[in-house]
Amino acid sequence: MKNQITLLFLLIILKIGNTMFKNIYTPCIAILFLVTSNLLAAEPITVSSAFQPPILLLGKPGLLNITIQGIQGNIVPSVPNVEGLTFTYLGTQNFIRSENGKISISHVFSFTVHPQKIGDFILPAFDIEIDGKKYPVSSSKLTVTEKAPNHSEDDLPFSLDLNVKNKQIYIGQMVPLDITFSIPTRNVLMHPHLNLEQVPNDYFKFSALQVEKETQSIVNGVLNKNFHILTYITPIKVGDKDLQYKIEFVIERSRSASRKNRLPSSLFDPFDSQLDSLMSSLMGSAEKVEVLSPPLNLSISPLPQNNKPDDFTGAIGQFTLENFSIIPTEAPVGDPLSLKIEIKGSGNFDRISPPTLTHNADWKTYPPKSSFKPTDQFGFSGIKTFEYVIIPQSDLITQSPDIIFNYFDPDLYQYMEITPDPIPLKITSSPTSSSNFQSPNTTLQSQINTTIPHQAGLLPIKLEITHSVKSLTPLLAKKSFILYALLIALFISILFILYKKIKSKRSKNKLYLKEINTQRAIQNNLQKAKKAYAQQDSIAFYEAATAAISEIVSLEHPKTSQALTLHDIEEHLSQMQLSEEHVTFLKHLFHAADMLKFSGTVVNHKLTPEIFQKYESLLQNIEK
Amino acid sequence: MKHLLLFLFLLLSFIHSKASTFDEANEAYHNKDFSTAIGLYKESLINSQSLQQHYNLANAYFENKDFPHAILHYQKALTFAPHNQDILKNLDLANQAINITSSPPNGLQIFINLLSAYIYDYIFIISLILATLLFILSLFLSNKLWIQLPFWGCVFLIIICIALHFSYSNKRTEGIVLTNNAPLRISATSTSPFIAQLPAGSTIKVINKKHKLPNWTFVKSAFNNQEGWLNKQDFSLIW
Numbered sequence: 026m027k028n029q030i031t032l033l034f035l036l037i038i039l040k041i042g043n044t045m046f047k048n049i050y051t052p053c054i055a056i057l058f059l060v061t062s063n064l065l066a067a068e069p070i071t072v073s074s075a076f077q078p079p080i081l082l083l084g085k086p087g088l089l090n091i092t093i094q095g096i097q098g099n100i101v102p103s104v105p106n107v108e109g110l111t112f113t114y115l116g117t118q119n120f121i122r123s124e125n126g127k128i129s130i131s132h133v134f135s136f137t138v139h140p141q142k143i144g145d146f147i148l149p150a151f152d153i154e155i156d157g158k159k160y161p162v163s164s165s166k167l168t169v170t171e172k173a174p175n176h177s178e179d180d181l182p183f184s185l186d187l188n189v190k191n192k193q194i195y196i197g198q199m200v201p202l203d204i205t206f207s208i209p210t211r212n213v214l215m216h217p218h219l220n221l222e223q224v225p226n227d228y229f230k231f232s233a234l235q236v237e238k239e240t241q242s243i244v245n246g247v248l249n250k251n252f253h254i255l256t257y258i259t260p261i262k263v264g265d266k267d268l269q270y271k272i273e274f275v276i277e278r279s280r281s282a283s284r285k286n287r288l289p290s291s292l293f294d295p296f297d298s299q300l301d302s303l304m305s306s307l308m309g310s311a312e313k314v315e316v317l318s319p320p321l322n323l324s325i326s327p328l329p330q331n332n333k334p335d336d337f338t339g340a341i342g343q344f345t346l347e348n349f350s351i352i353p354t355e356a357p358v359g360d361p362l363s364l365k366i367e368i369k370g371s372g373n374f375d376r377i378s379p380p381t382l383t384h385n386a387d388w389k390t391y392p393p394k395s396s397f398k399p400t401d402q403f404g405f406s407g408i409k410t411f412e413y414v415i416i417p418q419s420d421l422i423t424q425s426p427d428i429i430f431n432y433f434d435p436d437l438y439q440y441m442e443i444t445p446d447p448i449p450l451k452i453t454s455s456p457t458s459s460s461n462f463q464s465p466n467t468t469l470q471s472q473i474n475t476t477i478p479h480q481a482g483l484l485p486i487k488l489e490i491t492h493s494v495k496s497l498t499p500l501l502a503k504k505s506f507i508l509y510a511l512l513i514a515l516f517i518s519i520l521f522i523l524y525k526k527i528k529s530k531r532s533k534n535k536l537y538l539k540e541i542n543t544q545r546a547i548q549n550n551l552q553k554a555k556k557a558y559a560q561q562d563s564i565a566f567y568e569a570a571t572a573a574i575s576e577i578v579s580l581e582h583p584k585t586s587q588a589l590t591l592h593d594i595e596e597h598l599s600q601m602q603l604s605e606e607h608v609t610f611l612k613h614l615f616h617a618a619d620m621l622k623f624s625g626t627v628v629n630h631k632l633t634p635e636i637f638q639k640y641e642s643l644l645q646n647i648e649k
Numbered sequence: 650m651k652h653l654l655l656f657l658f659l660l661l662s663f664i665h666s667k668a669s670t671f672d673e674a675n676e677a678y679h680n681k682d683f684s685t686a687i688g689l690y691k692e693s694l695i696n697s698q699s700l701q702q703h704y705n706l707a708n709a710y711f712e713n714k715d716f717p718h719a720i721l722h723y724q725k726a727l728t729f730a731p732h733n734q735d736i737l738k739n740l741d742l743a744n745q746a747i748n749i750t751s752s753p754p755n756g757l758q759i760f761i762n763l764l765s766a767y768i769y770d771y772i773f774i775i776s777l778i779l780a781t782l783l784f785i786l787s788l789f790l791s792n793k794l795w796i797q798l799p800f801w802g803c804v805f806l807i808i809i810c811i812a813l814h815f816s817y818s819n820k821r822t823e824g825i826v827l828t829n830n831a832p833l834r835i836s837a838t839s840t841s842p843f844i845a846q847l848p849a850g851s852t853i854k855v856i857n858k859k860h861k862l863p864n865w866t867f868v869k870s871a872f873n874n875q876e877g878w879l880n881k882q883d884f885s886l887i888w
Contacts, residue, residue, distance in 0.1 A: 219841050233843055235842060235845070236842045402843075483739055484739050485708075486705040489701065494698055507811060514780070517785070525788045
């Protein structure tokens with residue numbers, strides 16, 4: 026929507042531009058086209074086909090979508106004939122997506138598919154022609170199965186199943202548990218309301234649940250969606266115990282389901298599911314469902330005592346030696362060495378104690394540091410590292426101390442041992458061993474620090490603020506800002522366009538022009554009269570005063586101000602019922618003006634304040 | 650006059666207090682008291698934001714071994730100067746520290762990052778004002794030739810800025826995961842099975858098409874391109 030609004034604004038701007046500069050309109054469109062086409066151009070052109078859904082029930086229609094990515098297709102492609110399937114052209118849709126600033130366009134041609142028999146159908150690969158070029162369309166597969174028996178709405182085959190590899194498990198063992206949740210595809214699952222949790226049970230420690238994959242299957246002629254969920258359980262008590270999970274979710278019943286059965290809508294899916302949700306919430310067809318898994322009986326045993334090592338690490342699973350090293354291999358007596366053993370495998374890494382170092386008084390040892398690098402989400406598989414600090418106490422030492430990692434393999438039902446080969450060492454006597462002796466932790470810490478490059482390379486902080494803003498989000502990221510800014514600019518432009526139009530219209534009206542010019546002449550003559558009075562210039566005063574009165578009268582008189590005589594003015598003003606005094610003064614003004622004009626003299630030429638007051642009073646009355 | 654002086658006094662005292670908080674934070678940083686420095690930098694960010702504040706805060710987080718927050722604030726600092734080598738280098742170090750790989754920018758992103766977003770803001774505003782003035786002038790002047798070129802130049806810049814809006818809108822939905830192994834779930838409940846666990850410091854993109862919930866957001870992870878529900882406590886948006 027925002028794209029359309031912005032484009033609309035662009036077009037309005039261009040339209041305004043068009044009114045201004047007609048000759049430049051076309052190049053500007055070309056620039057706009059160039060900008061947009063550059064944004065669209067980078068995408069490679071691909072054509073694909075897909076059946077929606079990939080499994081259909083006999084008698085139910087489906088969709089075949091042919092998607093052209095990166096170019097606009099105009100001609101409806103012809104679909105090759107597939108025996109047992111009929112295709113009917115439904116329509117096309119365009120999609121424009123913007124991701125990471127890159128705009129991609131796709132054009133989807135949709136066909137309804139009506140299966141006529143059961144079986145697997147392959148739509149062969151074929152070519153379509155766009156703008157004279159041929160593009161290959163990938164093949165796609167459709168499976169048509171038997172029509173579903175009529176199930177009642179209350180008999181919905183939801184299922185939740187638990188599976189373990191072995192029901193005989195051991196205390197402390199991390200056991201993978203597969204949970205499969207199946208739901209008919211006709212029931213739209215409302216994802217935000219799906220809870221899966223274990224029925225309270227104090228015999229196990231539970232891990233998080235991860236969806237491994239989603240599949241589809243047909244059970245009793247009903248197309249089901251299956252969620253395969255993986256989790257791990259760790260038994261903490263001995264005994265036989267039932268394990269159960271329950272799932273709660275919200276589905277949409279009957280109305281939307283039956284509507285969806287008419288035509289599976291993948292093409293319009295986003296809109297459809299939202300509309301469905303809206304309709305469901307309005308019509309109250311959403312329903313909360315709780316499904317309980319069948320109990321899974323597990324037998325929890327303690328670890329066997331036979332052959333159990335005294336220094337058992339507690340590891341249960343399958344493990345191998347990944348690496349065994351000692352740094353440095355040459356050192357004087359008293360210098361700390363770092364011994365590292367890495368164990369790789371799958372099992373209960375969180376419960377493994379460090380393996381025991383077998384040594385004599387020639388070595389001084391410290392408890393190891395351990396770290397774990399998981400290779401899965403649960404910490405079931407990975408590499409566990411134990412790092413020991415060991416200090417040689419004698420120069421007779423020739424090899425690393427023995428280290429034994431033991432674990433219990435539940436598949437083999439026996440205890441196993443990993444014993445790495447000893448590493449040859451060269452320990453020399455230290456002449457100043459006491460003075461050179463450093464805490465092993467300090468030495469190792471410095472060693473660790475040198476292995477972390479980022480600490481050294483970090484660039485320093487800035488000491489002064491140069492430019493700050495109120496909000497981090499730039500104004501251009503806010504569509505409201507752009508819309509308001511363009512609206513204001515548009516509003517101002519429209520105001521000026523209207524102003525110009527009104528002005529232009531008035532300039533063509535003769536009466537209006539006459540009025541404007543007369544008003545100007547009146548103002549001009551009044552100013553002259555005032556100035557002449559101030560300068561006691563009788564000739565100029567009488568001339569300007571009579572001219573101003575003529576101009577005022579001419580506003581409502583057919584004659585022009587120059588053609589008006591005293592008689593015309595008297596006749597016009599008689600309708601206004603002027604006082605006798607004003608009429609006398611008017612006559613005096615015009616007589617005096619004529620005398621000055623024709624003989625250059627006046628009877629009473631002195632301009633008294635009384636004359637000026639009378640003139641002002643006369644003007645006010647005339648103007649009224 | 651009194652009011653003007655009072656206003657100036659308040660403005661100066663505000664600027665001084667902001668600068669002093671920033672200076673105090675710098676001092677704490679130099680004294681290797683990174684937790685205090687983080688608190689003070691955050692305090693200085695309450696009223697206004699700058700490259701230096703975000704960059705220094707990111708450095709303090711980095712030194713405090715909180716790399717996801719460091720990445721978040723380096724990203725924020727990049728808004729002011731997309732090509733700042735100091736920020737880019739430290740961001741790279743933070744990414745390396747937690748094994749996050751960032752994809753190199755494509756051609757369009759390089760063009761967008763030519764100038765900072767705030768410079769493009771100014772270009773848009775100035776171009777719009779100039780285009781409007783030139784248009785108004787053209788209404789009243791008979792000789793329009795000398796107006797044509799600058800007017801269409803301004804319109805072109807406006808179009809470029811509007812095109813940038815789409816990129817910035819997209820950027821507005823980007824966030825950084827702050828919790829390590831943050832579960833990306835198939836539904837918006839804490840008991841829902843998760844699709845994947847996202848590493849701290851990785852980038853996510855908020856997808857608004859789905860339902861909006863108070864504590865959950867539907868996101869797409871750049872780490873594994875999977876979509877799911879992420880708790881709002883587990884990430885923070887860059888803008």
